[in-house]
Amino acid sequence: MELDIGWSDGVTISTKECAIRFDPSKKGVKSFNFISHAHGDHTMGLSNGNEIFLTAETRDILDSGGRKNLNCNALKYDRPVEIDKLKITPFNAGHILGSAQFKIETPDLTIVYTGDINCRDMLTTSAAKAVSCDTLILETTYGNPSYIFPRQEEVYTEIIDWILSKIHEEKIPTFKVYSTGKAQEIMRLVNKFTTIPVVAHHTISKISEAYNKNGVALKYIDSNSEEGKKILREKQCVYITPSSEDALIDEDYSKAIATGWAMRYKSSVSYTAFPLSNHADFNQLLNYVEQAKPKRVYTVHGFRDDFGKYLKKNLGINAKPITHLSQVNLGRYI
Ligand SMILES: [Zn+2]
Structure with missing residues (x-):
């Protein structure tokens, strides 16, 4: 199955038949849109006339902020949906209520898009668990060794x-x-x-x-x-x-x-x-990669260059940052 992973107003996975976009930043681009959580920098492409998928909890938060009657598909953790030949399953991301990471299964490989992620138990969320995959698209806000949070x-x-x-x-x-x-x-x-x-x-x-x-x-x-x-x-x-x-x-x-x-x-x-954070720190990100065992990692947000270089140098993993500057075709799989 031919598949492209890239940036096109959001992390985008496209096949010949359709495009799936995660946390799109603009309105109006034709795709199936998956929203990882309710923070404003991840919901800019809502209400764009495309089909939207998010968790029921994320919908409730958006409702409470005045975005009522949002036309969307409310997902439950661990329950997959199918689009074309892709199976997409949301898992807890531990970041805020309803936050989801997505596993995308194709006939040939498994991709994970983490969205904002946190791998420690908090008082209002439970820790995200690493999801095994071939290709990992990882949020790296704190992907630098100077960001190791205290207990x-x-x-x-x-x-x-x-x-x-x-x-x-x-x-x-x-x-x-x-x-x-x-x-x-x-x-x-x-x-x-x-x-x-x-x-x-x-x-x-x-x-x-x-x-x-x-x-x-x-x-x-x-x-x-x-x-x-x-x-x-x-x-x-x-x-x-x-x-x-x-x-x-x-x-x-x-x-x-x-x-x-x-x-x-x-x-x-x-x-x-x-220093109270609901993002993963450097060590949590490293643990995630070690447990998910991807062959390829794309880093998004924050210290994406630093973390990519660290993975290449220390774990020998093929890692690349996704920049938001232009449409970039990052990989093609047959
Ligand atoms: Zn967030």
Whole structure:
């Protein structure tokens, strides 16, 4: 079976009969579109009139953000769909609620597209497992040896200690984080280890409804409610707000961010930084490759060049970065 793998407004696998595109970046290109998860940089090509496949949980998150009645096929983990002669199966990617990696089986070979992936158990997601394949298309955001994250428990403890110290100082410990995934992780951490109420910015509280609906229990109070406003005035709470929110200049608020980039960009005078990530670090990526045993790896995002070179040099694997600059035909299989 003739098959091309390349970049054409998204990672694209095409046969003579059809094109399958993962996380397309533009609208309007004719293909079957698979969306790995609900983050904005992976959903830019939604609503483009093409047939869309995503997990039911991803659909719920998109619904909560106002993209209701999305015309899509809701998938379940481990249940394949067939398109032309390709069998495509979603598996847990461990990144945020509903995130999926996809295994694509052809008559001749097996390809895996990971999307954003995380191979450690978190409080709101379980670890992704490596999927055996011939060709691996791997997300390499942190594919550099300077990004080896500390033990999760250490980071959780640091965060809780910081929250308690700020409350003691009569400040409001405030997390400026991604509204989907990181916000719920912080929320669950506070719920699990303290009795401090969590006030969530309205955007985050809408998305958190999708988590509760799908069995990830979260307790929070909407910042727009009378109760939320009252608790914020009393300063006896944790506040979680989107990273894009600039309004908090009040000295009552002590700000923190939580991201893998905190390994490099340490705390500053205006915020405290915690290295809490829902992406795989360098070691997790390496473990994934060693367990999946691909013959060929394409690296996407972040340190794609560094990680590709490392695989070639140290594991002897044929590895190439996928750049987003142009349409590139990366491989042809007969
Ligand atoms: Zn993501």
